[in-house]
Amino acid sequence: MATRTIDPPVLPAERTTVPKGWRGTPYLFLAPFFVVFAAFVLVPIGIAVYASLHRWSLGLPGQPFLGLANYRDLFDSSQVVSVEFWKGMRATGVFTLASVPFLVVIPYAAALLLHQKFPGRTFFRAVYFAPYVLGVAVVGLLWRYLLDAELGPINQLLGILGLPADTLWTSTLPAAWISLVGVTVWWTLGFNAVIILAALQDVPAELHEAAKVDGAGAWRRFWTVTIPATKRVLQFVVTITIIASANMYGQAALITQEQPGTETRTAIGFIAQTGIQGFDIGSASAMSVVLAVLLMLTSVVVLGLFRRVGGSED
Amino acid sequence: MRTRPLMWILLVALTLVFAVPLLLMVSTSFKSAVEANALEFRLFPAEPTLDAYRAILADQPVLRWAWNSFLVAVLHAALVVVLATTSAYALARLEFRFKKLMFALIVATMFVPGVILLIPNFLVVNELGWLNSYASLVVPGAAGAFGVFFLRQFFLGVSPAIEEAARIDGANQWVVFTRIVLPLARPAVATLSVLAFLSSWNDFLWPVFVLFTSDMQTLPAGLAQLQSDSGTRYDLLMAGAVVAAAPVLLVYVLAQRYIIEGVAAGGVKG
Secondary structure, three states, rough: OOOOOOOOOOOHHHHHHHHOOOOOOOHHHHHHHHHHHHHHHHHHEEEEEEHHHHHEEEEOOOOOOOOOHHHHOOOOOOHHHHHHHHHHHHHHHHHHHHHHHHHHHHHHHHHHHHHHHOOOOOHHHHHHHHHHHOOOOHHHHHHHHHHHOOOOOHHHHHHHOOOOOOOOOOOOOHHHHHHHHHHHHHHHHHHHHHHHHHHHHHHHHHHHHHHOOOOOOOOHHHHHHHHHHOHHHHHHHHHHHHHHOOOOOOOOOOOOOOOOOOOOOOOHHHHHHHHOOEEHHHHHHHHHHOOOHHHHHHHHHHHHHHHHHOOOOO | OOOOHHHHHHHHHHHHHHHHHHHHHHHOOOHHHHHHHOOOOOOOOOOOOHHHHHHHHOOHHHOOOOHHHHHHHHHHHHHHHHHHHHHHHHHHHHHOHHHHHHHHHHHHHHOOOOOHHHHHHHHHHHOOOOOOOOHHHHHHHOHHHHHHHHHHHHHOOOOOOHHHHHOOOOHHHHHHHHHHHHOOOOOEEEEEEHHHHHHHHHHOOOHHOOOHHHHOHHHHHHHHHHHHHHHOOOOHHHHHHHHHHHHHHHHHHHHHHHHHHHHHHHHOOO
C-alpha cells in the first residue's frame, strides 16, 4: 500500500463525516449514570414531594391525597409535630450559627499558617486533615469517651490544671452545644483548611509584591489582597459548611444522644425518627422539603451577600 | 522574621490537638477494663493488654463487619468510577441534545440536601427488595454529582488533539475512551476512587436504617450497636473504634496526596 503524502482537496469534506460516529454513542456513555441517577436521585425527589402531599404511613392502606395538610400541620403550633419539628429546626439553627463561624475562621487561620514557607509543611497539613478521614461513628465514639464526665480525659486534665472538672459535657446546656461544635471543628477543620490553602496558593505573588511596593503592611495586604483574591473559594466554603452543619445528625446521635431531654435533637434527627421509626412518611417528607427549601434559600442568600460585599469582579 | 517562634508554637499546639485524641483512642484500647475505668488521667496503659480486642471479637462478628465494610466500599468505589468516567466524558467531549440541561440538572442536585433523599431512597430500596443487602449500600449513592463534576473538569483540561488523531485513524468512541482517555485520567480516577471508598467506609446514617441483621452490619453501624451494648466500657469501645479507624488511616497514609489534592481541586474549581 503506497501512502501518498499529498492528498487531493477532498480531505475537509471527509473529516466532517468520519469522526462523528454513530449518533447514539453519547447516550450509551450517559446511560449507566443516568439510570442510577434517576432511580436514586430524581425519582426520590419526586417521591418526597408526592409523599408530602399525601397521608402515607406504613401499614395504612392507600395513600389519600391531603393537599398541603402535612405542611399546614407543621406551621400549626397546636400540633405536637409542629412543636417538635421547630424545636429540632431551632437545634439545627443553633448548631449551624455556632459552628459555621469557627469552621470558616479557624480553617482560614490554619491555612494561612500552612501557607508560610517552612520545613515539614506537608506533614503538618496531613496531621490537621487526618481526623476528616475518620467516619462520624469513630469520631462520635472517641469523643463520647473523651468527654465522659468522670472517666473522660477532658475533665481529668481540667482537674489536673485546677479548673472545674465536673462539667457534664454531653448532658447539660450549654456544655452539650460546646461539645458538638468543638468536636465538629476538630473533625472537619482540615477539610476546609485544605480547600482554602489551595486558593491561597493560587493568589499571584505579584499582587502581594505590588501592595508591598505601595507600602501596605501585612494586615492591610491581608484585607486588600488575600481576602478579595480568595473570595470565590470563601463563598464556596461558607455555603458547603452551612449545608453540612444543617445536616448534622451523627454527632448528636452518638455523643450527646440528643440530651438533655431532646434539646440537641436536630431537624434531621426528628425527620429520621418520624419517617423511619414512626413510619409517618408523609409528614417526614413535608419536613424534609421544608428543610431543603430553607437550605437552598440560605445558599442563595449567602451567594447574594458575597456578591454585595465583594462587588462583582468575577 | 520575628513571627517564627509564634508560628512554631501554633503548629505544634495544633498538632497536639489533633494527635492526642487519636493517641488516647489507641492507648485506651490496650488498657485493661479496670484501668480504662480509672478516675485519674493516664496517657499510657500501665500493663498493655489485648483483652479488649479479644472481648469484642468474641462477643460480636467484628471481622465479618470489617469484611462487609471493605467489600461494600470497594464495590461502591468501582461503581462510582464507572458511572462518573463514562458520563463525565460524554458531558465533556461528545455532542448530544439536552447536554447543557443534563449537566445543569446534575449540578443542581448538589444543592439538594441529602436528607430529602433519605426516606424516599429507603422506599426505593425496599421496592427493589434490597433492604439488608450489599446492593442497598453499594448502588444508591453511586450517582453523585461530585464525581461527574470533578472528572468533567479534568477531561476539559486535557487537549483533545490525541483523541482526534485516534479517531481519524479509525478508532471508535469506546476505544478512544478506554485506550486513550482513561489512562490519561488515572490521577483523577485515583482521587475519585479513594474519596468514594472513604465515604462508603465511613457512612453511618444510611447503613443503620437499611441493615437489620448482625451479620450484615458495616463497622460504623456495628459500632453504634457496640456502643449501646457496652455502655461505658471504654476499653471495648476504643478497641472497636481502632478497628474501624485503622484501615482508613492506613489508606490515608498511602493515598494522602490523592485525597488532599482531590479535596483542594474540588474546592478551587467549584
